[in-house]
Amino acid sequence: MQSSFDKTPLLFKQVCVIGLGLIGASLAQAIKDNHLSERLVAVDRHLPSVDEAIKHGLLDAGSTRLTDVVAGSDLLIIAVPVQAVQAVFTDIKAAMDNGQLATDCIITDVCSTKVNIIEAAKSVFAALPTGFVPAHPIAGAENSGYHARRANLFVNHSVIICELTTTSSSAIAKLQQLWEAVGATVMPMAADHHDAILAHTSHLPHLLAFNLVEQLASHDDNLDMFRYAAGGFRDFTRIAASDPKMWHDIFFANERAIISALDEYGVYLQTMRQLIIDKDSTALMGLLGRAQAARRHFGHMLASTPYTDTSAMSASYNITPSNTVSGTITVPGDKSISHRSIMLGSLATGVTNVTGFLEGEDALATLQAFRDMGVSIEGPDKGRLTIHGVGMHGLKPSKTPLYMGNSGTSMRLLAGILAAQSFDSVLTGDTSLNKRPMERVAAPLRDMGAVIQSTGHDGTAPLSITGRDTVGQPLQGVEYDMPVASAQVKSCLLLAGLWANGTTTVIQPEVSRDHTERMLSAFGYPVTVDGNRISIEGGGTLTGGDIAVPADISSAAFFMVAAAISQGSELTLTQVGINPTRTGIIDILKLMNADISLNNETHVGGEPVADITIRSSNLQGIDIPEYLVPLAIDEFPVLFIAASCAQGRTVLTGAKELRVKESDRIAVMADGLQTLGIDCTVTEDGLIIEGKGSAGVGQSEVKNSQSVFGGGHITSHHDHRIAMSFAVASLRASKLITIEGVETVNTSFPGFAELANQVGMSIEVHDSRV
Ligand code: S3P
Numbered sequence: 001m002q003s004s005f006d007k008t009p010l011l012f013k014q015v016c017v018i019g020l021g022l023i024g025a026s027l028a029q030a031i032k033d034n035h036l037s038e039r040l041v042a043v044d045r046h047l048p049s050v051d052e053a054i055k056h057g058l059l060d061a062g063s064t065r066l067t068d069v070v071a072g073s074d075l076l077i078i079a080v081p082v083q084a085v086q087a088v089f090t091d092i093k094a095a096m097d098n099g100q101l102a103t104d105c106i107i108t109d110v111c112s113t114k115v116n117i118i119e120a121a122k123s124v125f126a127a128l129p130t131g132f133v134p135a136h137p138i139a140g141a142e143n144s145g146y147h148a149r150r151a152n153l154f155v156n157h158s159v160i161i162c163e164l165t166t167t168s169s170s171a172i173a174k175l176q177q178l179w180e181a182v183g184a185t186v187m188p189m190a191a192d193h194h195d196a197i198l199a200h201t202s203h204l205p206h207l208l209a210f211n212l213v214e215q216l217a218s219h220d221d222n223l224d225m226f227r228y229a230a231g232g233f234r235d236f237t238r239i240a241a242s243d244p245k246m247w248h249d250i251f252f253a254n255e256r257a258i259i260s261a262l263d264e265y266g267v268y269l270q271t272m273r274q275l276i277i278d279k280d281s282t283a284l285m286g287l288l289g290r291a292q293a294a295r296r297h298f299g300h301m302l303a304s305t306p307y308t309d310t311s312a313m314s315a316s317y318n319i320t321p322s323n324t325v326s327g328t329i330t331v332p333g334d335k336s337i338s339h340r341s342i343m344l345g346s347l348a349t350g351v352t353n354v355t356g357f358l359e360g361e362d363a364l365a366t367l368q369a370f371r372d373m374g375v376s377i378e379g380p381d382k383g384r385l386t387i388h389g390v391g392m393h394g395l396k397p398s399k400t401p402l403y404m405g406n407s408g409t410s411m412r413l414l415a416g417i418l419a420a421q422s423f424d425s426v427l428t429g430d431t432s433l434n435k436r437p438m439e440r441v442a443a444p445l446r447d448m449g450a451v452i453q454s455t456g457h458d459g460t461a462p463l464s465i466t467g468r469d470t471v472g473q474p475l476q477g478v479e480y481d482m483p484v485a486s487a488q489v490k491s492c493l494l495l496a497g498l499w500a501n502g503t504t505t506v507i508q509p510e511v512s513r514d515h516t517e518r519m520l521s522a523f524g525y526p527v528t529v530d531g532n533r534i535s536i537e538g539g540g541t542l543t544g545g546d547i548a549v550p551a552d553i554s555s556a557a558f559f560m561v562a563a564a565i566s567q568g569s570e571l572t573l574t575q576v577g578i579n580p581t582r583t584g585i586i587d588i589l590k591l592m593n594a595d596i597s598l599n600n601e602t603h604v605g606g607e608p609v610a611d612i613t614i615r616s617s618n619l620q621g622i623d624i625p626e627y628l629v630p631l632a633i634d635e636f637p638v639l640f641i642a643a644s645c646a647q648g649r650t651v652l653t654g655a656k657e658l659r660v661k662e663s664d665r666i667a668v669m670a671d672g673l674q675t676l677g678i679d680c681t682v683t684e685d686g687l688i689i690e691g692k693g694s695a696g697v698g699q700s701e702v703k704n705s706q707s708v709f710g711g712g713h714i715t716s717h718h719d720h721r722i723a724m725s726f727a728v729a730s731l732r733a734s735k736l737i738t739i740e741g742v743e744t745v746n747t748s749f750p751g752f753a754e755l756a757n758q759v760g761m762s763i764e765v766h767d768s769r770v
Contacts, residue, residue, distance in 0.1 A: 070095050073101060082246075133162070162189060331749070354384065365404050365406075476501050504538065508532045521606070599611045641726070641728050720748050723745050
């Protein structure tokens with residue numbers, strides 16, 4: 001653990017720890033090691049523990065009685081079993097009454113239940129002391145007692161603090177400082193909420209573990225049972241080795257919440273029992289699949305916490321320059337279409353079979369959200385999914401906030417669907433998503449009568465949506481003139497319009513991707529498109545069917561630019577979606593003189609596809625026509641790499657939207673380009689790049705051999721497309737390029753580095769995630 005000796009001033013004059021069990025002794029050790037208090041004293045019923053702690057130099061004084069050592073303490077930490085807390089409060093009150101303790105000294109505890117601790121304090125003190133701050137570190141171990149203490153027990157663990165109205169803000173701040181100094185993260189929470197949450201997440205699992213061991217131990221053949229018990233039993237019952245007295249106390253102390261959690265558990269158990277008796281294979285598979293996915297999803301949510309702390313977790317690319325790419329490859333499925341296949345498939349009647357589904361984290365976040373709302377979805381298995389649609393009114397409220405990870409599309413489109421549901425919902429995401437503008441969907445949804453709050457700092461997520469049952473009436477169709485050409489905003493409103501009274505019309509200032517319109521039609525839902533006016537009537541139904549997701553042109557774009565900028569290259573990308581609302585990348589590269597051809601054009605699931613072949617090209621700088629911006633909105637990072645390799649200047653305007661993508665793609669790309677030696681100028685709505693390519697004569701004399709980029713260290717700002725774009729730059733770099741923060745590549749392009757290496761690039765992946 002990092003010592004805060006140099007940084008944290010002494011926080012307290014004298015800390016008194018009451019109870020030298022695992023938690024009390026560990027906290028005492030952490031306070032000692034981090035020099036957080038001038039003096040440290042302790043009280044414990046067990047005299048040998050106190051004597052030993054004094055002998056070890058941990059304590060300045062100790063006793064079995066509070067009154068012997070407590071005088072002058074400015075922090076008291078109660079770390080005794082829950083049921084002994086009231087007696088401790090009585091001793092503390094006596095010490096206050098006789099002047100040993102100041103009435104505003106800080107009193108905290110570490111107990112696993114909170115409501116009863118507050119009740120105990122109320123029964124002792126006429127008015128709760130202003131220094132009383134109930135707390136609970138979510139940390140522990142199966143071993144108990146003074147000898148099991150560990151100064152680093154709390155590092156990277158959460159501590160819940162209950163901020164009572166009676167508590168002074170200085171006491172809360174001081175306690176927070178203490179916990180942070182020993183490595184923990186502090187979270188405020190109301191006491192009753194704490195007890196209900198802990199009943200489910202900690203108390204119930206412990207109860208079940210003890211119970212299962214008891215069940216097996218009481219069988220006559222228990223010796224055989226234990227002898228042959230495998231990993232499942234060991235894993236499930238590990239926590240039954242914890243301190244029985246402590247759990248005995250907790251089960252009584254949190255009786256109400258635990259009984260309610262146990263009753264709910266009983267219902268779930270009965271359901272599963274019945275499914276087995278009924279041999280209901282579909283429902284059982286649905287339940288098991290949902291649970292498995294939820295378990296992985298929670299793992300991911302926990303793993304994604306470090307997005308907030310980039311030093312704690314990062315994957316990086318080390319890329320050695322290479323100079324040519326060749327081959328025939330297939331990139332993964334289209335992200336936009338994958339999202340929509342889950343949404344419409346879930347809302348349809350009947351079964352929808354999806355092939356080519358993108359198993360990237362963004363689309364998986366949408367998938368999990370619909371599972372959380374009770375939809376049974378089998379897969380994904382090599383891009384195949386089977387969605388058992390629940391119909392327009394079949395979604396169920398999720399028991400937890402819907403977690404959208406890094407995915408703006410999931411959050412904005414789901415906001416439209418959820419605004420129309422009967423039940424309340426909360427949508428949240430990772431740190432990057434929770435910074436992106438959400439009022440662009442919330443405001444027009446409100447025009448339709450939605451009750452939706454962007455509860456973040458600045459019109460940002462989490463989004464809290466009130467169900468129609470509470471509002472009392474359905475959404476109302478509106479005509480909305482969109483200020484930006486955003487397919488996400490358009491899709492959000494069209495989806496909300498499925499349940500609205502009357503007609504919902506969206507007018508877009510420029511053409512934006514039309515996958516929602518196409519897929520609605522494919523599911524049999526009429527959509528009227530009149531130029532840039534798109535309308536839908538509420539009240540219809542969707543019919544499930546088969547969806548083949550084409551390869552994503554946004555992922556293909558990295559390889560298109562790779563082949564265009566490098567020497568002697570030829571790449572074919574098979575069955576790529578070439579929906580005309582997505583082909584801005586092809587149009588722009590062609591305007592830059594790229595050698596691109598399309599073959600085997602056909603249609604897959606209502607979307608046009610083709611094989612794209614691209615060869616080394618003498619790229620020319622251009623002024624990018626603004627009407628192409630929405631049609632290539634996700635491809636600009638890699639187009640900037642192409643522009644750097646072109647001869648002459650490339651000017652992008654009208655692209656302010658790039659500033660609110662997964663990162664500010666104008667600023668972040670300009671930074672990286674400058675690091676690699678490119679001259680570029682940031683403007684309010686675009687970028688000017690001075691290309692370093694040299695002229696060739698016609699296509700036959702391609703001069704892509706000189707390096708354009710130097711080497712260097714790039715930060716992707718956890719933006720997948722920034723990371724992949726700079727990887728492509730290595731084809732014209734003179735030295736090693738290192739890219740930090742590439743873990744988000746998995747949001748849209750799992751397997752990118754492997755595929756890039758397969759065609760001739762040289763990317764080494766370092767994964768230092770913990
Ligand atoms: C998307 C639309 C685009 C795009 C995003 C996916 C979609 O966003 O950038 O990656 O699937 O609808 P905007 O519509 O907000 O420009």
